[in-house]
Amino acid sequence: MHRARASISFLTTLFLIGSAPESRGDEGTLRITGYVQNQTGIFIAPDKTRFETFDGYPYPTNHGDKFGKLSMLRNTFLLDADYKPFSWLGFKAVFRGVFGPSLSADAEAQTPNVPGGTKWPQKRQEYVAEHFYNRAELREVYVDLRPHKYLFIRLGRQLVGWGETGQYRLLDVINPVDSTWHFGALESFEDQRIPLFMLRIVVDVPWAKGGLDTVYIPMAPYLDRSEDTVTVPLTLVGAWGLPISPRQGDASVSSSKIRKRIFEYPDQRLQNGRAGVRWLGELGPLTYSLVYFYGHQLSPPIPKYYVTGDFSGVDVTLDFPRQHLFGFSVQSVLPFPLSTMLRAEMLFEPDRTYPCYSELKMPYKPPTPEDPTNIAKFVRKEKFTINYALTVQQPLKIRPLNSAEVFVLALQFYHSFIPNLKASSLERCASAEGDCILEIPGFDSTLMRKHHFRLGGSLQTSYLRGIITPRFRFAWVFAANGFMEDFKDGGALLSIGVDFALKNFKVGVELNEFLGKDPYFGMGFFRDRDEVNLKLRYQF
């Protein structure tokens, strides 16, 4: 009896934190749900692209010129089918088709085979539309087996979320992300995660008040496309991607110099398999998890080779190094203040690979009389990195504003820390002094510092039994120099919106503002992406 209760409690916990294999549909019935949706956004930021002339060259000092242009126009059709012929057997398939036009804002996309910069805008726009805005895919297809009450097996293309820190991901280490059509924090993670073919086995261990969750991603040929096994680099798109790089050192590899970007995606072979294990358990009032995962660094791609030949410009190859990850989470609901939920999540990356200041390269293969190709190797560094996030969620009763429903306030603090970082500066990096590692490859302006702080939060309530749901969200990225130093130089995302739901229809409108003093650091990369966004959905 005690064991049975523990097991039920454990499964309930799994369900509550949203990462469990869910048991959907009644036995013997086929359930099909889905929606059609249109999402349209218009840029409203007045920023203009500006240049400075240095040594005879114009270099961008700001990015913009998007006012009044479409930020997105995405039409989605999603079908979700569940079939459970027996209590021990279930099937699931999710189809998603998206289609939309090419956007003029994608002229800035730094696509793999179009030389860097802004020339040939149409080619860039077409590439983005073809690869990211128009896709039909069977996202999830898997079979569920429950051969024993303590054993659950899922095989197929699926999503697994071990983390609960949203945009910061932390323990959400398994599925890569595609946030090419909109700013990641403004879209649901369910939609952005890229499913992978994997075998998942969950074993309940009732006597230990926990369970073991194991995942194996075989990376076998034909199961997944190589490029879908990593997070889509944001240089590949323009509307919601990174702008072209500003003036950097004369010997740096800025986007205008690049002829081709060659991504060495992880090969589909068994040696590239990924695997992980999580223990999820209860300890008194606490729910905790311990995680280990061995996979690839999903983002960003790390520059590997710098190649020149008898062609104009340079080719850059990038890859996704292997990586070990360890972490844990602790979660509890406090009795006071009422229903306060606290969660801490921590991730250790003992061998995280960072790209370096782009001038730092080493000769690898010089040109010879027989072969004019010259290859240099970009310097990269592995650094032990610690990340953690603290989340507090608090329901609030604010009667003057809403006497019927509660407000839900969520706050999240994130801190990333590289203990053995030898801090440097751009001037010192020109002489390779210190650890000249970057946050974003290709942007020497994003020199990594020892600490990285972010603060985020949301406030949400609903009226008329959920018909009207207003919400406010914010994120603050602290300035380059730390937690409080140069506070005003930080960047922010502010989002205010309201959803209207009536029967099967849902309409949402949102105003999203991005603030950032430096256009090539933190939230400043998106300071020209302020937008109004409208979402229409019919659910069935």
Place this chain on the structure above:
Amino acid sequence: MRIKHEIWAFAFWVFVFGCSSSGSSGGADGVIQDYGNNDAVGADQGADMVTFRGVFMDFQSKSPKEGVDLVLLNNDTGEPFDLERYPPFKSGKNGKVELILPAGIFVGFKSSGKDTSGFFEFKTTYLFHVASDEQDRNIYGVNILTYNAALSTAFVKLVDPKTLGHLAGTVYYVNEKGEEEFVGCLIVEVLDENGNRLEEEKDQDGRGIFAAVRYFDTRNDMPTSLQVSSMTHKYNSRYMVANLPKGKYTVRAKMKDDGSVLSQVTVMAFPDSITIGNMYLRWPEFPSNPTPERDECIGQEPQ
């Protein structure tokens, strides 16, 4: 115990000598960089002496580099300039180079090797026509990465690195404010010691194997084929001449339109190395930048 004491004493003196490079009497490390008095190496009691001040810099990144091997050269012969008095030395902190030199002469520099960080390795680079009394002179060295990349993009063939060398430089217009501007619509020609103009020789694939003049692509600051860039541009007036046997050459910058020679420089080429020969069109001799106001002279704007 005594041995240990002696080892410490030895280590102390090694440390002292190792650190106090300035003012020492020659040697290999960081020697000739801060001659605060005329007792230093290079001082010549019988001639007027001046202090030369310069900075060793990476040619492409324009960033100073410390610890690179330098040799002072005779400007006319390209041979070391009095090795006894001016032994090989290394660039100092922030690339600093200070020498006490005879007044009124020109010298050259040869640079090579790695900087102190170990990340930047320099191809043997020669620079000539440096006045001994200059106070803020950049001594350029070509990073081996830049060298390798340039030779691969220039559509030239490295026929025999052991016997052939290369020239490179920039044609600048120095305006009234002293600012350096690029000059467009110039072509470069190279003459041997006898004044004969050298014509490029190509292999069967069209790659330059002798006296190959190349201009730089305005979009990425790399030398490129003549099909892409057949002259200098206002966004980039760098040039290179690849595959020259050891010898003295004159490089001329001419207006493409009328063939008038605007500037020239005489430099020496050495095997498996690069020699830098910049040319300067200075105000008031040139009241304005002579680049014709035509699109083809501007070049393709870097994007």
